[in-house]
Amino acid sequence: MVLPLLIVLVNALKSPAEYSANGPLSLPDGLYLDGLKDFWTRVDFGNTLLNSVLISGSVAVFGVILSVLNAYAIGIGRIKGKAYFLAFFVLANVLPQEALVYPLYYLSKEVGLYDTRLSLIIVFSVVQAAFGTYLLSSVLGAFPREIIEAARIDGANSWQILWRMVVPVSRPTLGVLLVFFFIWTWNEFLLPLVMLPSNDNQTVSVALGVLQGQRLMDATMTNAAGLLGALPAIVFFLLFQRTLTRGIAVGAVK
Amino acid sequence: MSARPLRLRNPYALYLIPGVIAFLAVVIVPFAMNIYFSLTHWQGVGSPTWAGLENYQELMKDSRFWESFRHSVAMVLAMAVIPTAVGLVVAAALFDFIGKHFGSRLAGVLRACFYLPQVLPITVAGIVWSWILAPENGSLNELLKAVGLGSLQQDWLGDPKFALYSVMAVMVWVQLGFPVVIFMAGLQRVDPSLHEAAELDGTNWWQRFWHVTLPQIRPEIHVVMLWCTIAALKVFGAVYVLTKGGPADATIVPSYFSFSTFFEKTDVGYGSAIATVLTLIILALTTVGLRFQSRSEDAR
Numbered sequence: 016m017v018l019p020l021l022i023v024l025v026n027a028l029k030s031p032a033e034y035s036a037n038g039p040l041s042l043p044d045g046l047y048l049d050g051l052k053d054f055w056t057r058v059d060f061g062n063t064l065l066n067s068v069l070i071s072g073s074v075a076v077f078g079v080i081l082s083v084l085n086a087y088a089i090g091i092g093r094i095k096g097k098a099y100f101l102a103f104f105v106l107a108n109v110l111p112q113e114a115l116v117y118p119l120y121y122l123s124k125e126v127g128l129y130d131t132r133l134s135l136i137i138v139f140s141v142v143q144a145a146f147g148t149y150l151l152s153s154v155l156g157a158f159p160r161e162i163i164e165a166a167r168i169d170g171a172n173s174w175q176i177l178w179r180m181v182v183p184v185s186r187p188t189l190g191v192l193l194v195f196f197f198i199w200t201w202n203e204f205l206l207p208l209v210m211l212p213s214n215d216n217q218t219v220s221v222a223l224g225v226l227q228g229q230r231l232m233d234a235t236m237t238n239a240a241g242l243l244g245a246l247p248a249i250v251f252f253l254l255f256q257r258t259l260t261r262g263i264a265v266g267a268v269k
Numbered sequence: 270m271s272a273r274p275l276r277l278r279n280p281y282a283l284y285l286i287p288g289v290i291a292f293l294a295v296v297i298v299p300f301a302m303n304i305y306f307s308l309t310h311w312q313g314v315g316s317p318t319w320a321g322l323e324n325y326q327e328l329m330k331d332s333r334f335w336e337s338f339r340h341s342v343a344m345v346l347a348m349a350v351i352p353t354a355v356g357l358v359v360a361a362a363l364f365d366f367i368g369k370h371f372g373s374r375l376a377g378v379l380r381a382c383f384y385l386p387q388v389l390p391i392t393v394a395g396i397v398w399s400w401i402l403a404p405e406n407g408s409l410n411e412l413l414k415a416v417g418l419g420s421l422q423q424d425w426l427g428d429p430k431f432a433l434y435s436v437m438a439v440m441v442w443v444q445l446g447f448p449v450v451i452f453m454a455g456l457q458r459v460d461p462s463l464h465e466a467a468e469l470d471g472t473n474w475w476q477r478f479w480h481v482t483l484p485q486i487r488p489e490i491h492v493v494m495l496w497c498t499i500a501a502l503k504v505f506g507a508v509y510v511l512t513k514g515g516p517a518d519a520t521i522v523p524s525y526f527s528f529s530t531f532f533e534k535t536d537v538g539y540g541s542a543i544a545t546v547l548t549l550i551i552l553a554l555t556t557v558g559l560r561f562q563s564r565s566e567d568a569r
Binding site for chain 2: 039040079100106114140145177204208219220238248251259
């Protein structure tokens with residue numbers, strides 16, 4: 016499974032001359048880093064990375080806040096018609112983005128948010144919160160009622176109960192959601208492709224996809240792109256491996 | 270008397286206000302607009318003209334539309350059916366064999382290797398694979414030559430005969446980690462004494478896999494099949510990066526078809542109709558899938 020990535024690593028370190036002489040299957044003679052450097056400057060990769068971090072990070076935070084508020088009302092507040100609200104959020108999660116993409120493109124132009132990172136932050140916070148609401152509602156539904164009743168008797172209002180009890184106790188699940196929202200948003204392609212046409216605003220995923228679509232790259236640069244595009248994902252993966260594997264199991268079986 | 274409505278009002282309902290407003294603005298209103306657009310002829314500029322169901326009638330006669338859905342079936346095979354089947358065997362092998370004989374650490378590392386493609390941006394997977402599958406100097410063709418099978422070299426993504434199968438193979442690679450991780454988590458839930466009892470009865474590994482493991486993790490299998498099928502129907506990025514639906518529509522899928530109708534042909538009405546049909550299919554499948562799942566869980 017990791018073999019394709021290893022071949023990319025090996026070839027990202029070869030010079031074009033060496034690549035054309037020995038082909039993709041040989042080991043590199045030495046370290047050739049110019050391909051990586053060329054690619055970095057050509058797509059302004061530093062700026063692209065920053066866009067991805069900014070968008071994914073904001074979405075993770077706002078998405079979790081929105082999920083917590085929704086799930087608090089549904090899971091703990093047990094508001095009237097909660098099954099319908101839950102179904103509403105699940106549906107929003109299942110809808111294909113194809114059915115939203117043109118109206119969102121159109122609306123973002125109307126309100127002057129087209130080609131801004133803010134437009135994507137808003138859209139993805141909501142899209143991710145659909146899943147977060149669904150998952151957190153069932154977690155909070157099982158929250159021990161006695162604790163909440165006790166706090167209420169002590170005079171805490173619902174806002175205090177949310178921030179002083181519910182949020183701290185459900186911190187592990189919120190952590191899982193943060194990581195997921197961050198990585199999912201990082202990897203999103205269709206909406207960023209449509210909503211962020213200018214190079215200055217593009218995310219890593221889109222910048223690579225557009226380059227690949229234009230097929231302007233030689234083999235060395237292709238491998239540099241593959242390697243640099245994969246690296247952040249691999250770093251998150253190593254950092255959050257435990258959270259991720261535990262999280263998808265929790266998310267799936269709920 | 271007048272205090273009664275106040276007491277009935279649930280203070281927690283206030284917490285739904287931001288969520289409901291945001292969902293209306295980002296999901297519900299745009300979705301309603303999409304349905305409206307699908308009932309018009311519109312190029313994206315000027316004002317839409319009412320068309321009723323004309324776009325849908327045209328769709329039913331459009332061979333590209335049907336072809337894109339045939340390819341969806343291929344994607345369900347590549348992204349749901351094959352990964353589930355292979356994932357079951359891999360997860361059971363990692364859990365029963367590697368985990369028991371070589372330690373759970375090695376099993377964990379191998380599981381991580383299977384999962385890695387899932388966290389890569391799909392565009393990275395696309396870049397990597399379109400280079401591996403390239404006709405000139407591509408790693409796969411070079412490898413075939415190196416082992417003396419040069420006659421099997423192909424233009425994997427550029428030949429209409431092979432393009433769909435190549436995309437399917439890439440999607441299996443991308444998707445396999447998801448079932449593996451979920452099934453391994455499910456296996457941890459299975460009571461080991463069931464396996465031990467079956468082992469004492471003299472069953473072999475396949476019999477235990479089939480009669481003990483599989484029935485125990487049925488809820489996980491349903492979940493994986495459902496989510497992977499939905500993902501397969503929505504597949505876009507991989508097709509955009511690998512083939513752009515070509516060559517000669519050999520890999521066109523509904524989401525790419527609607528995307529290109531929106532933004533290349535600027536036929537918004539028709540694109541919206543494609544997106545609406547895709548949505549209906551996904552919603553129907555999800556509803557059936559969830560109902561099926563809850564019924565089978567009740568039966569346990």
